[in-house]
Amino acid sequence: MLELRNITKRYGERTALDDVSFSVGDGRMTGFVGGNGAGKTTAMRIILGVLGADAGSVTSDGSPLTAVDRRRFGYMPEERGLYPKMKVLEQIVYFGRLHGWNPASARRNALDLLERLGLAERIDDTVESLSLGNQQRAQIAAALVHHPDVLVLDEPFSGLDPIAVEAVQAVLTDYAGQGAPVLFSSHQLDIVERLCDDLVIIAEGRIRAAGPRTELRDIHAPATYELLLDSDVGWLRSLPGIRVIEFDGGYALFEAETDAARQAVLREALAHGEVVSFGRQKVTLAQIFKEVVR
Structure with missing residues (x-):
């Protein structure tokens, strides 16, 4: 496991990283997301030893990283470094x-x-x-090319067409499948959402959320549900514990205060007609990102 603990980096009076801590597990694809200037590249350069931290540590399996360890890393900078x-x-x-x-x-x-x-x-x-x-x-x-033990990639999908994205995804997934920790940053949240096991969200040099993608969705996204019925669902607005967000004929988007209230919606829907679909609304990474950084 690659782990950053309480990393702080300052440039004069500006704090680029403020007590940053997160981990990248073996065999896990970890997406590192944040706006421009959030601190992603600075954190990656500290992992690689290109920059030094003012405080904190970077460890691998609990031991401080050495120059020898870092030779077994694969690093892709955002700026191309080819001849x-x-x-x-x-x-x-x-x-x-x-x-x-x-x-x-x-x-x-x-x-x-x-x-x-x-x-x-x-x-x-x-x-x-x-x-x-x-x-x-x-x-x-x-x-x-050197079969690294750890991958740290800064915007690897930038400028790639859909076919190239698929090829790169396959290669990175293969490396993670062999047990390598993979950390990559990207502004393309749809790719991160599709590819990653874990997420780290950073804003203004601080970690706003970190953990398994599914857990972050449950923690940071509101529990909203969708109902599609073959008849009008206007009755939904009169049920206790239900707040209707959107309503159009047989479709409704709503929040339920309790599981009991949600189950009551399903029972009532079955009594009113054929239920075409009923379930929790899929929350995108973009929605989670907006929720945790605002």
Whole structure:
């Protein structure tokens, strides 16, 4: 497990991170979300040792991270760090060699990754000749070529088309499935919601919420329910313990004060006609995000 404990980072009088604590579990995909300037990149750079914290610690399985530990990390910065004049395969092999792999193994790893990321036909092209989306794929390959134990990725899905997003998702899911902790930031909340086991939400340098995605939904999102009946549901407004939020013919969106009140709605609906659907409204990550940062 990768864990940040009480991390604080200041730039003069500005506090970039204020007592930040969260963990990234082994084999867990953790989405790190927040607005521009919230502190995501600063936290990631502290994890990698690129920046030093003014207070707090970063540990792996309870032990402070060392330079040797960090060599086993895969890091993708938001700003691309590739050499534009190098050919794609040559570039990825070079990064594998920097991490200690021999030429044959680094080449084998690179070819496998580039195939999975949809760049097999571009391996002899220079990086600068690629589209921005394909450069992003190459940057991801550079972060993964040495088979890292931990992944820390800053906006890995930026600029990718839907097909590329699927390819990257498959690769990251595979790494998590092998037991690697995976932390990535993204402004694309739909991808985070679809892919992640856990969420960390940060605003103004402070953690506003952290934990399993399903638990955060239950904690931070209001329990609202949807009812769709084959007849008018106007009777719903007269039931005790029910607050109707939206009503249109046979459809209603409502809140129930208790489970008993919710069950009363279902019994009454069955008495009035055929219930087409009844259940809790699906709450999106965007809704949760707005709830915890406002």
